[in-house]
Amino acid sequence: MDDALIEKLGILADAAKYDASCASSGAKPRRGGKEGLGSTTGAGICHAYTPDGRCVSLLKILLTNHCLFDCMYCINRRSSNVRRARFTVEEVVELTLGFYKRNCIEGLFLSSGIIRSPDHTMEQMMLVARTLRRDHGFAGYIHLKTIPEASPWLIEQAGLWADRLSINLELPSDHSLKAFAPEKNGGTIKAVMGQVNERIVEAKEERRRFSPAGQSTQLIVGADDATDRSVLETSGTLYQRYGLRRVYYSAFSPIPEASSVLPVKPPPLQRESRLYQADWLLRYYGFTVEEIASGGEGGMLDLGIDPKLAWALKNRERFPVDVNRADREMLLRVPGLGARAVDKILSARRHTRLRMEDLGRLSSGLRRARPFLIAADYHPAGGLTDRLDLRQRLVTPSSQLSLF
Amino acid sequence: MHTITLREGADLDGFRQAVRRLAAARTAPDEVLWSVGAPSLFGDDAPPSEDGARVFLPQAVGRLIETVVCHSDPERYALLYRLVWRVLNGERALLDQHADPLVHLLERLDKAVRRDIHKMHAFLRFRALPGPDGEERYVAWFEPDHHIVEAVAPFFVERFESMAWTILTPKGSLHWDRRRLMSGPPAERPDAPAHDRLVDDRFAEGWQRYYESTFNPARVNPTAMRAEMPRKYWANMPETAAIPAMVRSAPARVQAMLEAEAAVPRRRMPEKAVAAMARQAPDSLADLNRLIQRSEPLVPGATQAVLGEGPEGAAIAIVGEQPGDQEDREGRPFVGPAGQLLTAALEEAGIDRGGLYLTNAVKHFKFTQRGKRRIHQSPTAGEVKHYRWWLMTELGFVRPRLVVALGATAALAMTGRPVAVLRERGPMAFDGWNGFVTVHPSYLLRLPGEEERRRAQAAFVADLRRAAALA
Numbered sequence: 032m033d034d035a036l037i038e039k040l041g042i043l044a045d046a047a048k049y050d051a052s053c054a055s056s057g058a059k060p061r062r063g064g065k066e067g068l069g070s071t072t073g074a075g076i077c078h079a080y081t082p083d084g085r086c087v088s089l090l091k092i093l094l095t096n097h098c099l100f101d102c103m104y105c106i107n108r109r110s111s112n113v114r115r116a117r118f119t120v121e122e123v124v125e126l127t128l129g130f131y132k133r134n135c136i137e138g139l140f141l142s143s144g145i146i147r148s149p150d151h152t153m154e155q156m157m158l159v160a161r162t163l164r165r166d167h168g169f170a171g172y173i174h175l176k177t178i179p180e181a182s183p184w185l186i187e188q189a190g191l192w193a194d195r196l197s198i199n200l201e202l203p204s205d206h207s208l209k210a211f212a213p214e215k216n217g218g219t220i221k222a223v224m225g226q227v228n229e230r231i232v233e234a235k236e237e238r239r240r241f242s243p244a245g246q247s248t249q250l251i252v253g254a255d256d257a258t259d260r261s262v263l264e265t266s267g268t269l270y271q272r273y274g275l276r277r278v279y280y281s282a283f284s285p286i287p288e289a290s291s292v293l294p295v296k297p298p299p300l301q302r303e304s305r306l307y308q309a310d311w312l313l314r315y316y317g318f319t320v321e322e323i324a325s326g327g328e329g330g331m332l333d334l335g336i337d338p339k340l341a342w343a344l345k346n347r348e349r350f351p352v353d354v355n356r357a358d359r360e361m362l363l364r365v366p367g368l369g370a371r372a373v374d375k376i377l378s379a380r381r382h383t384r385l386r387m388e389d390l391g392r393l394s395s396g397l398r399r400a401r402p403f404l405i406a407a408d409y410h411p412a413g414g415l416t417d418r419l420d421l422r423q424r425l426v427t428p429s430s431q432l433s434l435f
Numbered sequence: 436m437h438t439i440t441l442r443e444g445a446d447l448d449g450f451r452q453a454v455r456r457l458a459a460a461r462t463a464p465d466e467v468l469w470s471v472g473a474p475s476l477f478g479d480d481a482p483p484s485e486d487g488a489r490v491f492l493p494q495a496v497g498r499l500i501e502t503v504v505c506h507s508d509p510e511r512y513a514l515l516y517r518l519v520w521r522v523l524n525g526e527r528a529l530l531d532q533h534a535d536p537l538v539h540l541l542e543r544l545d546k547a548v549r550r551d552i553h554k555m556h557a558f559l560r561f562r563a564l565p566g567p568d569g570e571e572r573y574v575a576w577f578e579p580d581h582h583i584v585e586a587v588a589p590f591f592v593e594r595f596e597s598m599a600w601t602i603l604t605p606k607g608s609l610h611w612d613r614r615r616l617m618s619g620p621p622a623e624r625p626d627a628p629a630h631d632r633l634v635d636d637r638f639a640e641g642w643q644r645y646y647e648s649t650f651n652p653a654r655v656n657p658t659a660m661r662a663e664m665p666r667k668y669w670a671n672m673p674e675t676a677a678i679p680a681m682v683r684s685a686p687a688r689v690q691a692m693l694e695a696e697a698a699v700p701r702r703r704m705p706e707k708a709v710a711a712m713a714r715q716a717p718d719s720l721a722d723l724n725r726l727i728q729r730s731e732p733l734v735p736g737a738t739q740a741v742l743g744e745g746p747e748g749a750a751i752a753i754v755g756e757q758p759g760d761q762e763d764r765e766g767r768p769f770v771g772p773a774g775q776l777l778t779a780a781l782e783e784a785g786i787d788r789g790g791l792y793l794t795n796a797v798k799h800f801k802f803t804q805r806g807k808r809r810i811h812q813s814p815t816a817g818e819v820k821h822y823r824w825w826l827m828t829e830l831g832f833v834r835p836r837l838v839v840a841l842g843a844t845a846a847l848a849m850t851g852r853p854v855a856v857l858r859e860r861g862p863m864a865f866d867g868w869n870g871f872v873t874v875h876p877s878y879l880l881r882l883p884g885e886e887e888r889r890r891a892q893a894a895f896v897a898d899l900r901r902a903a904a905l906a
Contacts, residue, residue, distance in 0.1 A: 032637045044648035070594040076557045081650040082682045084659025099712050110700035129638050133561045148715035183824045233817030284653045291697035375533040382532050389534030
């Protein structure tokens, strides 16, 4: 690796860091064997963490940060003054293999600015994946960011080699897209999501490989005036209609060379974090968008407390819940009890009547769960859930939350 | 009181032996002293009887034991034996009782070992060394908390099977030569090769540059980083050297961004390039064909893509299913047995084959190999859809007055829905085209009786005549 390549790597990694996804999970187990290189394990591994608390799992770079699009929130928009660079297909392949052999990464997450045409760009990205797989027997994880404006045949070619495809929506509403990303079109993006979803479902039925780890997308939060409710409504639709695996929320972050349309401001990290919590409730805890939104005010989530607690405080009549009797659905709605704790409770209570001491061993969130629970030796007297200061008692002094 | 001495590290076999003997003699946990390494003061008087019979434990207990013996806590064997004792004495489902203090404690040990294994998978870094025959050899130094060296071996063998590598740790070492795995004694840090012996072609430098560049100073949060990547691992990871400076400079970098004026573009607006970008679809049939030839078959195996043939502007386009064995070899549509039958039928109907445009719904031959024969397989609905964009774009260039779909696959490609060909044969509106559906000539080849075939063939010729009259 010579100076020039290291320099390019610096520029094109910097340009790619605003994409929230770094997941390397969900692929079917696979190994390169004697001739190839690498394996995928299904769960994915974070190989390092940077001081922003985010993990390094994949080599996340752009093929190029030259771009003909002019999306206001993006550092790589054509009107930005950042330094530009461009990798060749061979260079990306060399970097991926070199870092992979040193156990620095799980694979590659390749995105790109749009050069010449969406088709040309998409084809170059597809070629990187194809070269890795076919010429080097690479069995590590490959995530390609598709260019929605590219022809369907190219996106389908990409799906033959990638573990995951993602198509960034970036802004939750068509009118924001129109205002901030003139070359993008919400309809096109969703059409591609639909197409990719259809191919994934078919390939599964026909036992072929096509983006086996599914598709994901990213929404930028805090660049436009969208409310949390509308962001979550968009996510809910994406999960239901297009079978997305993940929606990532990326707090709009100050960038060097910012556009005058979007003045720089500190990133709304707390808001991003609440959206991730809400997203989790949507996918794993049986909440609806409507329920989650009802915990906040004016379409915005409560920044002070997590959305599950916010919902519980507004639905106090449904508590306390008897841990020795309640069904799974209701236990999952108790603030402080995670899905794993709930499973442990369900399995443990077949053998014994659970007391508070037992619960302390089953869950690490008992302090918050306490007012909402009944256990064998514990009945919150006088309806603790009616106390007006309950919220204050449960709120921990606010601090920067972990982003994952 | 019995004393059992097990070897240093994760002595799963020793523990298993001891459990068999203790269980056979019905020795209660309180009567056993477990010691590791040097024989204890009381001497090793373990065997109360000769080898005990196998002990049957629930699978989950076996799995838990396998992990927990790797823990460095000297109490681990005593705790595990307590668990085994209780399971054997009536509490078969003990592991489901997560609130039980012993189970809870063992689960914590189990989790600590698993985490250690996971972190070793994640944070171990190989460096490249010059090998004897010019091939690179990869070496790593790592310091696990627990006795997990053997437990991590399968992961590294599977992932880096084609590389020769060595992993050195204070708790043992592993050597892989692309065929065999060998365990070695514990190592010390100086055993790992010094920098000047590395031929790392500056990958470490490149990696550090990557690590620094991927950090966003506007989101600095070292607490979250340390929760996942505690300081004790940093010494083994070259990139972490940059962390203090990254954290220190973050606030100033953010401040500079916040204070900066909005940027005014310095470059000229690339108007021409932006306008040109929109025109990206292939602008000729030849262009499209080049795309098709460059593309990978959805189902691997085909020798080459088989393109459509015939004049652009032909009045009739005939769409078949997919190339067969012969078409795949020659790279031309309708040259196999079915193609010859089609040619004969066209002749009989008085249609000039040279004036038609002939193509297939799917451009690649899909088959299963049986001995030397390649047996045709019908494309699935998904595969047909996958090729649809090409077919539609192709027809867009040819602009026929009528599209004749031969058989169910072609009809599916043209309509997007399953079509019962024998019942629905005849004119049909296709997606944007005047269409006509009839059987595929290969159907005629498969009919068993002479008489039946003659009748079907006559009907096929009649269909072709009708189609020609419509065009």
